[in-house]
Amino acid sequence: MKVKELGFYALVGVIIFAGQFLLNHGMRTGTPPAISQQTISGQDVMQLIKRGPAIVYFWAEWCGVCNMMQQPLSEVSKDYPVLTVAVKSGDEQNVQNYLNENALNWQVLNDPLGKIAEKYLARGVPSIFFLNQQGEIVLTASGYTCEVGLRLRLWLAAKI
Numbered sequence: 001m002k003v004k005e006l007g008f009y010a011l012v013g014v015i016i017f018a019g020q021f022l023l024n025h026g027m028r029t030g031t032p033p034a035i036s037q038q039t040i041s042g043q044d045v046m047q048l049i050k051r052g053p054a055i056v057y058f059w060a061e062w063c064g065v066c067n068m069m070q071q072p073l074s075e076v077s078k079d080y081p082v083l084t085v086a087v088k089s090g091d092e093q094n095v096q097n098y099l100n101e102n103a104l105n106w107q108v109l110n111d112p113l114g115k116i117a118e119k120y121l122a123r124g125v126p127s128i129f130f131l132n133q134q135g136e137i138v139l140t141a142s143g144y145t146c147e148v149g150l151r152l153r154l155w156l157a158a159k160i
Helices: 005-025 066-070 070-077 093-103 116-121 147-160
Strands: 056-058 082-087 105-112 127-131 137-142
Touching: 056 066, 056 070, 056 116, 066 070, 066 137, 070 082, 070 105, 070 147, 093 105, 105 116, 127 147, 137 147
Parallel strands: 056 082, 082 105
Antiparallel strands: 056 127, 127 137
C-alpha cells in the first residue's frame, strides 16, 4: 500500500472515531437512572440490569437502522442480559405486535413518550448503553453496531 493510501485510510479512521465520539458525547454513564416500570412481560427492569455485563438498548419500530440491528442484538441476548426500550413506538399492544411480527424474544420496556430515553440522555435511536459487572454504565454507542461490536464492547465493559 502506498503512503498516500495509508494516509487516506488513517484520515477516514480519525473522522469515523471523531463522529462516534460526538454522537456518544453526553450520553449518561455511571449509575443507570432508576426505572420503576416493568417490562411488557412483567419483569422488574432494575433486576434485569442489576449485574453485567449487560446492555440497555433504545430502539423504535419506525427506525430502519434499529431493524438492521434485530439479528445482532437477538444473538447477543442469548448470552448476556439485554433490556430493550421501545421509544415512541405506540402503546404496549403495538410494541407486542411488532415483537411478534418480527419474532423478537426481547425483554422490552415501553417508553411511549421518550421520558426514559431522556433520563439516559439517549441522542436518538438506536442508542446502546453497556453496563459493567457492578451494573454501572461504562460504554455507550449510537447508530448501527454489528454483533462483533456488541460483543467486544460487552467484553470491555466486563474489564472496566
